[in-house]
Amino acid sequence: MKYVCDVCGWVYDEAEGAPEYGIAPGTKFEDLPEDFECPLCGVSKDNFSKE
Amino acid sequence: MEIKYIGVNDRITDLFEGQFEIPNGISYNSYLVRDEKIAIMDSVDLRFFDKWLENIKKELNDTPPDFLVVNHMEPDHSSSIRHLVLEYPSIKIVSTKKSFDMMRGFFGTDFDESKIVVDNGTALSLGKSTLTFYTAPMVHWPEVMVSYLDTEKTLFSADAFGKFGALDHSEDWACEARRYYFGIVGKYGAQVSSLLKKLSDLKIEKICPLHGPTLDSNLSYYLDLYEKWASYQPEVDGVFIAYTSVYGNTKEGALLLKDELESRGTRVSICDLAREDMHEAIEDAFKYNRLVLATTTYNNGIFPFMREFINHLTERNFQNRTVAFMENGTWAPNAAKTMKSMLENSKNLTIIDTGVTILSALNENSRAQIVALANELVK
Structure with missing residues (x-):
């Protein structure tokens, strides 16, 4: 599943994770920490939508 | 310590960013901060590189500038970077990591030999004065930062507080600043509010935006309008x-x-x-x-x-x-x-x-x- 940032368009792909930000491949979006921020624009998790 | 305006007026472009009518032109602002070290704040659209360089040389003669601070990577403020580096090979480029990533896209290089990567709160001493950088993601691009010069209490605000209209054209600020804001930045009200909050502890006496006039009196008028626009409150x-x-x-x-x-x-x-x-x-x-x-x-x-x-x-x-x-x-x-x-x-x-x-x-x-x-x- 992929989730896209509503503000800047950055995509979180659960299969790929985000290794450069310390998030392992396969990490579910719901399992990202509550204080997770979009690495591109800094908004919170609730600004993401399922792609 | 002084800040000199070295920007240019564009009276040629008819549609700014390919869509906004600019019957009175637009300015691409760039500033020279001269202390023991010399910093240039942002560049201009490449079509105006020669005029910009002439403005720089008029101030500096043969002295090379030490830093180019890149607050925003949109081409109207960044497309002259490579030409400036060719002119001054010793110059250091000061910007966020995201800006250097974008430079790779625009120029095929992130100027590895020349780069100084800064983040929110990073300070850069120019001698008697210090520039401090504050990240401003999505105001209105992700790499944006603003720069604060302590001795002059001056904020270099990137595209925030900008307006359409060349500087040799005199007109009311709010109308063309509002058209610029809602046309270009309007979606990002929450991010503009965050930036205003982040800057609220700074003593700001002068705002130097990337378009339009320097704002150096009655600043609460402009800040109040921005608060209102960013929170989508009618005026x-x-x-x-x-x-x-x-x-x-x-x-x-x-x-x-x-x-x-x-x-x-x-x-x-x-x-x-x-x-x-x-x-x-x-x-x-x-x-x-x-x-x-x-x-x-x-x-x-x-x-x-x-x-x-x-x-x-x-x-x-x-x-x-x-x-x-x-x-x-x-x-x-x-x-x-x-x-x-x-x-x-x-x-x-x-x-x-x-x-x-x-x-x-x-x-x-x-x-x-x-x-x-x-x-x-x-x-």
């Missing part, structure tokens, strides 16, 4: 009527509504979306606290200019206003329904149920509906 108590008209009948309805409202002492602005600047209309929709949309049923939907207009509003988070609809149709009028559905995800809109349906041309019924709508709008 003016009045009605903005945006209409399209195929044969003039919807226009007649819109003009009648305008007269009815004005006779009740209400301030009204009106716009033919097909003939006037769309971005002026967007600006007015955010400026007034009440909006009336009047259009024709067309291809079982609505007239294209109105569709475009509503899309512009919703993608900029249009909210916190009262909206009413006027529709026209000759056989199956359904424009109001279409317009309403386009706005259904917009936050905190008060929709006025008293609508107006014109069947081809105004008649006694639709005139009465317009009077009723005027009454409703001034309640």
Whole structure:
């Protein structure tokens, strides 16, 4: 599943994770920490939508 | 310690960023900060590189600048970077990691030999004075930062507080700054609010934006407007009527509504979306606290200019206003329904149920509906 940032368009792909930000491949979006921020624009998790 | 303006006026471009009319041109601002070290704040559109370099040389003669601070990577402020590095090979480029990533995209290099990567709160000493950088993501690109010069209490604000209009043209600030803000930055109100909050502890006496004049007096006027715009609060108590008209009948309805409202002492602005600047209309929709949309049923939907207009509003988070609809149709009028559905995800809109349906041309019924709508709008 992929989730896209509503503000800047950055995509979180659960299969790929985000290794450069310390998030392992396969990490579910719901399992990202509550204080997770979009690495591109800094908004919170609730600004993401399922792609 | 001094700050010198070394920017340029663009009187050539007709459509800024490929879409915004700029009848009075635009300026690409760049500033020279001269202390023990010399910093250039942002560059200009490459088409004006020669003029910019001339401005730099006039100030510095043969002294090479030490730093180029890149607050924003949009090409109107960044496309001269490579040429400047060729001119001054020893210059260091100061910007965020995201900016250097973008430089790889624009120039095929991130100037590895010359780069100084800074983050939120990083300070750079120029001698007696210090520049401190604050990240400003999505105001209105992700890599943006602003820079604060402590001794001069000056904020280099990137595109924030910018306006259309070359600096050799004198005009009211707010109108063209508002058109610029809602046209270019409008979607990112939450991010602008965050930036204003982040900067609230700084003592700011001067704002140097990337377009338009330096602001150095009555700063609370500009900051208050930005607070208002960023939080989507209306500025003016009045009605903005945006209409399209195929044969003039919807226009007649819109003009009648305008007269009815004005006779009740209400301030009204009106716009033919097909003939006037769309971005002026967007600006007015955010400026007034009440909006009336009047259009024709067309291809079982609505007239294209109105569709475009509503899309512009919703993608900029249009909210916190009262909206009413006027529709026209000759056989199956359904424009109001279409317009309403386009706005259904917009936050905190008060929709006025008293609508107006014109069947081809105004008649006694639709005139009465317009009077009723005027009454409703001034309640």
